[in-house]
């Protein structure tokens with residue numbers, strides 16, 4: 001526990017709710033039938049949802065998720081492609097040491113704290129967990145740099161549990177659409193767990209991140225090409241580029 005308290009990298013938490021779709025102008029929630037249809041369509045578009053972070057096993061996923069705080073998945077993947085060529089196990093990370101880890105991750109935000117956390121986390125995995133990534137939320141959240149969101153991603157992605165990690169994208173989409181309005185990531189997570197049909201719970205986090213990252217973006221949501229536009233409660237939907245504004249004319253996604 002002492003190690004955990006000394007950790008200087010903040011456990012995840014988000015300045016969620018600062019972009020459009022904030023809880024202050026909450027829409028009415030979707031009905032159960034609308035929620036079912038919402039996920040049916042996302043599943044149709046992306047039948048095998050998974051993280052965009054590159055990893056080989058539970059440990060390398062844990063490392064990638066710890067590195068992803070205040071960094072893009074693309075930036076993390078660039079770093080881990082090289083890092084994982086030299087270190088793939090907790091033993092490798094301990095051998096590299098804090099400075100050695102830091103050398104590979106300097107392009108990412110919070111790199112000092114992340115290097116320290118990954119070094120300590122690797123020591124703890126060896127000392128207390130036989131070098132394996134633990135399977136319980138409590139054990140995961142006791143690791144340096146690992147908060148609820150990271151634990152949810154690991155539990156979902158490598159252990160197949162129907163957890164729903166709420167990052168800034170999921171928070172925004174859940175509020176804008178009316179799917180699971182909430183003031184905090186935890187409130188949104190709890191609502192999502194209540195409203196998302198069981199069949200879609202395991203994929204929900206990945207579908208919502210994808211929707212938020214490529215379509216329902218913070219500044220210029222691409223409502224005109226959104227698969228759930230007719231279900232979404234967002235009042236200021238963007239028109240297609242041909243409608244003349246020009247400001248929505250991107251083609252990302």
Ligand code: SF4
Pocket residue numbers: 176177215216217221222223224226227228229230232233234237238
């Ligand atoms: S219609 Fe627009 S606001 Fe609603 S989910 Fe789609 S992109 Fe987001």
